[in-house]
Amino acid sequence: MMSNPWISRRVLCYAHRGGALEAPSSTVFAVERAIFAGASAIEIDVHPTKDLEAVCLHDDSVERTTDGSGNVRDLTLEEIRGLDAAYYFGNNDSEEDHQLSEDAYPYRGLAKEDPKFRVPTLKEVVEAAKNTFLNIDIKEDLGSEAEFEAKVVSEIVERDLIDSTIFASFLQAPLDRIRDQFPELYTAASPEEALHFYNDFLADRHRPETLPLPYVALQIPGSYGGIEYLDASFVEFAHDCGVAVHVWTINERSQMEHLVEVGVDGIITDRSSICATTLSDLKVAYQP
Template identity: 35%
Template sequence: MSLQVYAHRGYSAVAPENTMAAFQRAVDAGAHGIELDLHLTKDDEVVVIHDETVGRTTDGKGRVRELTLDELRQLDAGSWFGEEFKGEKIPLLSEVLTLVAEKGLLVNIELKNNKIAYANLESKVITMLQEYDLVHRTVISSFDHYSLRKVKELCPDVDTAILYMANLFEPWEYARKVGVTSIHPYRPTVVESMVAKCREYNLPVRPFTINQVKEMRRLIGLGVDALITDKVEQAFTELNRGE
């Protein structure tokens, strides 16, 4: 399989992150897949937002877990990025999966449960993936590796990926022990020997977040399986250079 481009929080270089506008622009730019982040609301709805709080990416305040869906949907998630995006809402996961299914996208779902222990987040996500027939087009990632074990128990067929920041000793062995099927390392930890070893173990390597041209070229040269990037069109420019 040729290298894939995942739009990090949607095409977040040109639209407000984790909004339907950003996901649609990823589609328009030809991204193979989108990456998104999940939290649970006060009334246990699965919503797409990166932070535990709403202040950075909306005109509101407070923790996602302490606000109902109705309260969250009243917030403007676009104006902070640009006036043309005024009125963008925090999406439900179901809304994004509808787009993914319609457009034939891949999707990388990050469970943001490493700071807040969301009960049943894993089962809610798996149920939705099954309803939309997207299990085989999804990779579920998390910094909470216990959560990934739970995901695999619920749905052995779904691709799962450990997220990590610091250098991990023999990540291919660690991945096998955890039971995941891919790795999503922080970009500086990716070196030639690691990529080669992961290939021996049949572990796709999808580093994050790749926005600098020099780093795109380095990682493409190492033969990683995907780039997770804010800059979708730049990534394709670099991919096309190598052809």
Template identity: 30%
Template sequence: MGNIINFAHRGSSKICPENTMAAFRKALEQGATGIETDVQLTKDGQLVLIHDETLERITSGTGWVKDHTLKELKNLDAGGKFDSAFQDERIPLLDELLELVKDTETIVNIELKNGVILYEGLEQKVIDRVRAFNMSERVVISSFNHYSLVLCKKLAPEIRTGILYMEGLYEPWEYAKTIKADALHAYHYAVLPEFVQGAKTSGMVYHPFTVNDVKEMQRLLQAGVNGIITDYPDRLAALLAAKV
């Protein structure tokens, strides 16, 4: 069980505010071997880690991420709504996360948030930063926008890509091959043991999301998935340690 990637979904996002440096650091403390995060572009073209295209749910700001400069976004509180103990947390840059993990073996799953807003140049900017940190071997780029993943493969064949999808995609490993993707980032209900075996035959791996129930983690591990994306990396770490 040692090769299963324990992806912390937006960091350790149940005990820290999601997609903050506090959440990423806590995830590593809890035994995460991978970190999943979301990237968007600021008004002045900077790569920031935030899930929603708008600011209201998570931060002290309002409006669209794309309409604010990095300086404006860095002035917002990204932790106080979660818990007053995290009042000083800020929206991080992609560089801050890459800097945190560059000297570890942590895998980083970067989800391109370009379904609602088609951020021009997002793919190239992400690839440039990943290469600048010499982390091409340790990054998986995922997106629900599969046109974007095709572009990523053209720009950086050496960086793995993962197709995000919900349920009911027929033989997704065959489809993934057509866009040269490397991994299936499926909603966990769309992962059955026979699917995992079909994918393995094609050299494709499953990293289902977002799996928080221990019994569901066990089901997926028994099915043979290669990684699990979870809000509770400590639960998965304990499960994997027990199976060694």
């Protein structure tokens, strides 16, 4: 297993979708705003378009965040780029709201003139997030013949950003293909792998029999089924096994303070300004 610098890179403030409660989700505008607010890392989701271009959007479809309709994989890049990705971002405290009055959407319509408010390509996000850590979540499995993962990976390899990027997915197959084809890249554990790891911890804290592990980070929820299961002993166990711990999606300062006390390596948040301030106040914010 390659050495794992992600354990020493702590505590990272990951702007989830660019900080989805503070700016239109997954847009270049959100990414730039999050970095200005102090985020040290950007978490972004990647989908393939109909013409196999990599674009950044969380959902399979475009309805929740844009003025369009349809699934991402059924739309061409040109069609996707014609949408307003800030259309439903309101000035209340929710990521998207379709029920507000027209004047409650501060960025609606700006995409016509400003590409920072459109659905971005992965290339655009990578360029906006230069000098910042990246976490790229692959949202679809098109199979090995499509070579979509290779296209995503090329955006990172060609810019010499291997050391500052983690590839993640809720799907096992894309991660397996990345590990097989690009063993020099960093990946996070899939949900299935993370569960196996946690079960190893529960089994009298025995180190996993499969060491060395194929991933460098566990990216896991702060609670499961309403139960706060994360504690310092689990994080210590992960570190002993050579794995960093990044926790999602944490939006309250009190939760952030608790996770810092527990010893996690990264906090994934929709409120990057609050997270960055919290980590700075606690004097634990990652300093390169």
